[in-house]
Amino acid sequence: MSALFRTGALPQGEGPLYLRLQALIRGAVEAGELKPADALPSERDLAEGMGISRVTVRKALTGLVEEGVVEQRQGSGTFVSGGRRKLQQGLSHLTSFSEDMATRGRRTTSDWLLRSLERVTPAEAMQLALSPGDLVCRIHRLRRADGVPLAIERACVPATILPDPGLVGASLYAAMAAAGRHPVRALQRISAANLSADEAALLGVSPGTAALAIMRVSFDEEGRPVELTQSHYRGDAYDFVAELSLSDQGRS
Structure with missing residues (x-):
């Protein structure tokens, strides 16, 4: 050996x-x-x-x-394996990017693109059950695993939960847990998208490259929306995997 x-x-x-x-x-x-x-x-x-x-x-x-x-x-x-290796993430559990990479033994880093308090947009207000004029904490990051850029995340959290963007360190969910409002479930939509020139430059690929566009709304234990995150994952580096089982109706 x-x-x-x-x-x-x-x-x-x-x-x-x-x-x-x-x-x-x-x-x-x-x-x-x-x-x-x-x-x-x-x-x-x-x-x-x-x-x-x-x-x-x-x-x-x-x-x-x-x-x-x-x-x-x-x-x-x-x-x-031969060829390009992709990371795979299951869809049965709600985890943060940092948690997912930690379970793989990968080192996670982030490039901060935006940290600010701003007025909620009408679309965000609908998703987060907020009123016009309410403040939200915006956290935009380029996420890396072992130095390789994998995703651009644009998170929006009510300012009543995170009144200071500086409270967020390596993990957004850790900061939310410290505030007593950790997400426990989420609705997530995945669709195909092509990266803009700016997004492609951040991820180190060519403009127009295929990506996985993900919109996630997370909820706390009381069913209140606490996070809206829109992300773009490199399609050549990431796969999302779901395990399916036959329904009772299908078995019959």
């Missing part, structure tokens, strides 16, 4: 072992140490060689499959 997968090879840190194993494999792929179509050792060999449990190995590989870093072939094993 390659020295890459021997005891002591895991990156140092206090994070969960499965995230550290993911970081090791992801880093080897990005550095070219592991190339497309290269086979990884079996779960058993990885576990024995690195001194960790097979459950930990399986959890790490499952996450890498979801990211598109590796692929598993029935009866053959696990292989490094």
Whole structure:
């Protein structure tokens, strides 16, 4: 077995072992140490060689499959994926960008595009159940994972929840939780869009590139709207995945 997968090879840190194993494999792929179509050792060999449990190995590989870093072939094993890798996000849970990237072991950073208090627009007032003239906190950011620009987020939150844009640090949801108004559910609409020249420049792609346009309205425990966010995700780097099950009517 390659020295890459021997005891002591895991990156140092206090994070969960499965995230550290993911970081090791992801880093080897990005550095070219592991190339497309290269086979990884079996779960058993990885576990024995690195001194960790097979459950930990399986959890790490499952996450890498979801990211598109590796692929598993029935009866053959696990292989490094070829071509461009996309991040995948499930649609069954409400998470922030920071939370989603943290579960993948990715480092999240943001470029601030706008932080201000402004009057609500008529369209925003309808979505957030506000009155004309009410103030909203606007948070516009370019979101990065490991330095790679992935999304432009334009969030709007009632000023009664966030009266100071400076309260928002790495995570908008963390700031809202500190104010006692953390979102617990959301309605989200995803559609196709083409990036403007300004948006494309921020995301490092060509003008007119296909993107995923997302509008999300989030609600607190009492059913009150607390957040309106409109985002553009790079279509070449991100996928949204939903798990579906057959309805009772379909079963009958």
